[in-house]
Amino acid sequence: MITPSYRLINPQANRSFVFKWEPFDLTTRWHYHPELELIYFIEGQTNAVIGDGFRHFNEGDLVLLGSNFPHVLQENREFVKEAPQCRPFGLIIQFTEDFMGSEFLNKPELQMISSLFRRSRRGLFFRKTAINKVKNRLLELHRLSEPRKLFGLFDILETLAETKAYDYMTNKDYGYDHTQDESRMRDINQYIYEHFTEKITVKDIAAIANMTETSFCRYFKTRTLKNFTRFLTEIRISYACQLLSNTNHSVTNVCFKSGFNELPYFTRQFRKVMNISPQGYQKWKKAL
Numbered sequence: 001m002i003t004p005s006y007r008l009i010n011p012q013a014n015r016s017f018v019f020k021w022e023p024f025d026l027t028t029r030w031h032y033h034p035e036l037e038l039i040y041f042i043e044g045q046t047n048a049v050i051g052d053g054f055r056h057f058n059e060g061d062l063v064l065l066g067s068n069f070p071h072v073l074q075e076n077r078e079f080v081k082e083a084p085q086c087r088p089f090g091l092i093i094q095f096t097e098d099f100m101g102s103e104f105l106n107k108p109e110l111q112m113i114s115s116l117f118r119r120s121r122r123g124l125f126f127r128k129t130a131i132n133k134v135k136n137r138l139l140e141l142h143r144l145s146e147p148r149k150l151f152g153l154f155d156i157l158e159t160l161a162e163t164k165a166y167d168y169m170t171n172k173d174y175g176y177d178h179t180q181d182e183s184r185m186r187d188i189n190q191y192i193y194e195h196f197t198e199k200i201t202v203k204d205i206a207a208i209a210n211m212t213e214t215s216f217c218r219y220f221k222t223r224t225l226k227n228f229t230r231f232l233t234e235i236r237i238s239y240a241c242q243l244l245s246n247t248n249h250s251v252t253n254v255c256f257k258s259g260f261n262e263l264p265y266f267t268r269q270f271r272k273v274m275n276i277s278p279q280g281y282q283k284w285k286k287a288l
Contacts, residue, residue, distance in 0.1 A: 004070035007031040008185045008224050009094055010231055013238040013273055014146060014245075017095035017153065021142040023087040029222055030072040035094040036120055037065045038156075040138045044088030045079040048072060051123050051170040062131045062138075063169070064160065066120035067097060091138055093153060113154075116161035123169030130165035184209055185223055196235050197259040202228055236260060237273045244282040251278045 007028075012018050018035070030049050041061040048055045050063075050071045057063075057073075065071055079088075097105065097117050105114040116124075134156045141152050160166075191208045192200065205228065206216035220228050240258040243249050252263055255278075260266035270278045 004030045004032050004072075005223060006185050007033040008189055009033050009035050010224060010226065010234055011238055013234065014241045016099050016150070017093060019141070019149060020092040020094075023089045024073050024092075025225060026073055026075045026088070028072055028225060030070060031223075032068045032070040033094070034067050035096050036067055036117060037069075037071070038091075038093040039063050039065070040091040041088070042090045042139075044083070044086050045076045046088045047074045047076045049074065053170070055125075055169070060128075060131060060135075062126045062134070064116070064120045064124045064126075066117065066123065069121065069123055071123075091141065095153075112161040113157050116157060119168075122172065124160075124166045125169050126160065126163070127165040127167070130160065130163040133163070134159050188220070192232065192235060196232060196239070197257065199259075200232060232259075233269050234273055237270055240266075240270065240278065241274070241281065244278060245285045251282065254278065 009018055024044075024046060026046065039062070041057045041059055043059055045059070046057050048057060048071060050065070051069060056076065073088075076088075079086075104110065105117070137152055137156050137159075141149055144152055188205060188209055191205065202213050202217065206213045209216050209219070211219060217228065220231070224231055226234075236259045240254050243254045243257060244251070247254075249257065251267075255263050255266040258266070260269070267278060270276075270281070274281060276284070
């Protein structure tokens, strides 16, 4: 089997974790990332390469994959034949072990969740008795406000940490670390986060990766599922959300402080990512 590729997970604006409620992308490469991944299969059927083997997932299945656990969801051809118009759909939540702070999991009240994260390094497939306890909460998450999503996630993790109704998906801790691919993506990521408020061109970042511009664009898309411009825009919008939430800066000042050069363009991109205007977002945060 080929070596999995390192995947750079782009943080979502105004969230400390990644929350996806959408059809599964079944075109990606076998990959791994530092973030843990909770996957709830809501509609359809998929195949997957998980750890060191192959799996089949049905509606209602729930798994938790640990940090750097290689995986990829793939098309189930039999399901495609039976329901060609149906795209497998589900909930994916990605988060690092320290997404609430490096010392957070050291609190005595969270030792069971810390243990859950350690066990997830072998991949956890939850049985129906465990899933039934969290099913309704999983299905409600996308309707909740951002603070309640966070509380809801911890509530779900606590319930899963307490259950013994699960099976390991591999016979040992299964992870990939310190590869050349990972080192390259970390260099790229570090450069972007250090310079995103400045002008960054594809030529600049391709040089960091020691690649041609064409090769870099193709490489970056396979690792992030986004082109470089979109990735950079989302990072800038995430920073703009912080400024709009925690400062009294005008929208114009936030625009330029976030790395944008034109207010109309900033407004369009902000609305595209956040589904609300910068002015509307600022008013909403102040009213909380």
